Amino acid sequence: MKPSTTSITALLVLLSLTATAFSSSHSTPEKAIRSILDKQVAEWNRGDIPAFMETYIKTEELRFSSGGTVQRGYQETLARYLRRYPTPEAMGHLEFVDLEILVLSKEWAQVHGRYQLKRTGEYGDATGLFTLLLKNTKDGWKILHDHTSAGD
Numbered sequence: 001m002k003p004s005t006t007s008i009t010a011l012l013v014l015l016s017l018t019a020t021a022f023s024s025s026h027s028t029p030e031k032a033i034r035s036i037l038d039k040q041v042a043e044w045n046r047g048d049i050p051a052f053m054e055t056y057i058k059t060e061e062l063r064f065s066s067g068g069t070v071q072r073g074y075q076e077t078l079a080r081y082l083r084r085y086p087t088p089e090a091m092g093h094l095e096f097v098d099l100e101i102l103v104l105s106k107e108w109a110q111v112h113g114r115y116q117l118k119r120t121g122e123y124g125d126a127t128g129l130f131t132l133l134l135k136n137t138k139d140g141w142k143i144l145h146d147h148t149s150a151g152d
Contacts, residue, residue, distance in 0.1 A: 029103045033111060033134060033141050037096055044094040049081045057135060057142040066148040092119030092126070109134045109141065115148070127151045 027035075036055045043051040056062055056074060064071040064080065071077050085091045099113040110133055117126040133145040 029106075029109055029136070029141070030101050033101050033103075033109055034099070036134075036141055036143075037099065037111070037113075041094050041096055044091060047088040047091055049085060049091075050078065053078050053081065055143055056146070057137065057144050061144060063145045064148075065146070067150065089119065089121050090123055092117040092123065107136050109136070114151075 040052050040055050043049075043054070053074070056077065058074045060073045062072065062074050062077055064077045071080050095116045095118075097114050097116060099111065102110045102112075104110060110131065112129070112131050114127060114129055119125055128148060128150040130146065130148040132143050132147075134141045135144045
């Protein structure tokens with residue numbers, strides 16, 4: 001029995017969809033990490049700090065270092081962000097530039113870059129450098145350590 005043209009076409013479409021789903025679900029670590037950073041920027045620019053924090057690991061292992069202080073734990077870091085950026089004006093418009101993503105292993109990656117906050121009013125613009133250590137967890141890549149320094 002000879003397969004019909006419709007059967008062959010349907011099979012080819014199914015194979016194509018399967019290959020596309022496989023390749024998109026198995027993106028490179030660099031693409032996955034860049035997607036996380038893009039999500040952070042989008043959530044920040046929407047004024048949604050809790051959503052921005054979804055990219056951080058939700059444990060006491062989280063370490064956030066900035067301004068000569070160290071904050072430990074997810075809840076404490078979230079509280080710090082909410083205190084320091086209480087309004088959309090304080091948050092401003094965020095951009096990440098000069099990103100360097102270094103995949104260290106299947107479990108670890110490092111990101112270095114510059115943040116730029118464009119703000120109006122009493123806050124003024126802000127910029128600085130950051131280094132992130134990300135861990136590949138069952139929930140995907142999550143930020144475990146964040147060291148952010150303000151520029152001049």
